[in-house]
Amino acid sequence: MHTTHPLDANDPLAAKRAAFSLPDDVIYLDGNSLGVLPAHVPARMQEVVANEWGQSLIRGWNEHNWIDLPQRVGNRIARLVGAAPGTVVACDSTTINVFKVVSAALNLRPDRKVILSDSGNFPTDLYVAGGLAELLDQGHELRVVAPEDVEAAVTDELAVLMLTQVDYKTGRRHDMKALTEKAHAAGALVMWDLAHSAGAFPVDLAGANADFAVGCGYKYLNGGPGAPAFLYVAPEHKNHVRPPMTGWMGHEAPFAFDLDYKPASGVDRMRVGTPPVLSLSALDAALDVFDDVDMGDIRKKSVSLCELFIKEVEARCPDLKLVSPRNEAVRGSQVSFRFKEGYALMQALIANGVIGDFRAPDTVRFGFTPLYISHADVMGAVEKLETILADRLWDRDEFKKRQKVT
């Protein structure tokens, strides 16, 4: 396995690898599914569990300001996605936040009935938008087109354009600014799902004039399995939106225990129930690794890692067909290939210490997280891939028969 590579020599992010607890025996190319544990998080969690909860008990809400965790964590994420302070809260799951945000957007466009999305969107976004249309029973339609047809499908029927910026399977990246502009010109609002964007490369929600966004805490933000998600409401909407779930944490005075609901000012109204202090604290701590990082450096290294991987795989593993865009300008921080026995291939790779993932029916997906992946890792992964293909290691019964679970 390669332990050094010339492209790692002047990497300004090289030292960051030590900030993560990477298992010794794996090359982890799946940070776009579940981010790696930052090394300081276990001690911080111990402090939160044993002391904040164990010793402060109910006093923790004041002593440790638990109640503001959604905004504090939200503001830290805001910096990474080009959002102003006070426009992002960390809360609930990505799916629930899609529900909240699409509902709020529809309410701002009462005369329009079409939600436009694309077939490259992550299925849960489509499910929840379709379910919302059915729930409302007011004639809304979820219209799903191919990713390349989105621009042409933007018409003045649209209430909301709902897109995931980076396709979870292919890594194809939409042009956020251009599509937002086009939708606005047609009078529609735009929601961006940043699941595969936040922490992966510079995002500029304010510069793109996005109306709403949601995103995931457990991929490139390294918040831990099932970490809280986040949502963004643009400054011009945040005091006008109607949340569909009017919970006490979105009330202007939760602890007055009034019987009548009055929305909090700003993005806080999109909060619903009691914040999950343990998991928000893990995400909060995990975000420390971004404190001294330039997102431009992350992007530069991401492109370099992806380009090297594509070049080497295409040269040495010709049976794999590139699914991701070749042009880095329209690609996120992952590279996917097609292979007819993709599931068995990925099982063999994992058994040999290279962790990526598989997406049905035939895509193997590799995520490149510049904070803890090196060019040497890329070379090591390609080497394993080449060996497995040359020796047809994937063609063993155990890999073809095993039940797919994730």
Added chain:
Amino acid sequence: MHTTHPLDANDPLAAKRAAFSLPDDVIYLDGNSLGVLPAHVPARMQEVVANEWGQSLIRGWNEHNWIDLPQRVGNRIARLVGAAPGTVVACDSTTINVFKVVSAALNLRPDRKVILSDSGNFPTDLYVAGGLAELLDQGHELRVVAPEDVEAAVTDELAVLMLTQVDYKTGRRHDMKALTEKAHAAGALVMWDLAHSAGAFPVDLAGANADFAVGCGYKYLNGGPGAPAFLYVAPEHKNHVRPPMTGWMGHEAPFAFDLDYKPASGVDRMRVGTPPVLSLSALDAALDVFDDVDMGDIRKKSVSLCELFIKEVEARCPDLKLVSPRNEAVRGSQVSFRFKEGYALMQALIANGVIGDFRAPDTVRFGFTPLYISHADVMGAVEKLETILADRLWDRDEFKKRQKVT
């Protein structure tokens, strides 16, 4: 301070106190707001963070069966609330679960438009039901009556009767079985919020024939601040309900990534997004303390603690007026008193090591959690209360001026 009390001598739960990490210097009568840390949870969380997340990474979904945590934890809670296996999932927040369940119930009664609740319900339940009615814009009405008027207000206009079994302020307990029967006779469905019931005394959802329930993970279940909540769907409804938020974790095959939504069979369809593994694992571990406990023993001790507290406070602190029902049959596991300077009184109590809480405008509330509270604690708390009132310790500027936050 009393360190022994004759009523503690034959307490079958006495040994349980050692299963919790109680701070040395406090008498904690607020387990109905935030439960105490079970002593083994920090080590378990360390294992989950450092090993399950840190070492297994994405493989944790299979290796540790994270994906089934909502059902596994749900089944453990089911046992405590008289529900059959496979009818409870642990997920999201209580407020979000109220939204899901009330929406699902309304969908089963399309010709009816009234949601009945009472003014003793926790405000977030009322907010979210009212917000749902507004969101649906289909003529639904949230009707709120006094707790004692609920029975008379059950008519055949009702779609859903939505009640919290134990009043968070007063501890008054509704008769679950009788009200459910009455609502069913009127053709309505019933949802019970068990926030102050689950883990506090025996609940019999199946025996009461309840249709839906929700509850809280961080009060009597000791799951930690903001722990995941739970929801229950009766066996006769669980394959028919339409979830309002149709997320991928409620899909029959989440990892097929189909573009079309098909609900999972059973209560799983009420799940929405990726399960919060860290906080669900904390709740899962916390539930261990119930494994060898008889809920009947918990209730017996709870009544004994509450009766002793009422008797002693009424004898020694006549300025406090009992708000909770005197009859234990209609009381939960808390006791509340009214005092005009209740906020300052509670601040003085907390400063003197007795932690209860305050609910506006003038109620001081004391929760009795039999797993870790003794009769000696009750006597110690009353002694402090008596001293503070005799010395007018509450009448100091600092206690009257401090800003109320929780």
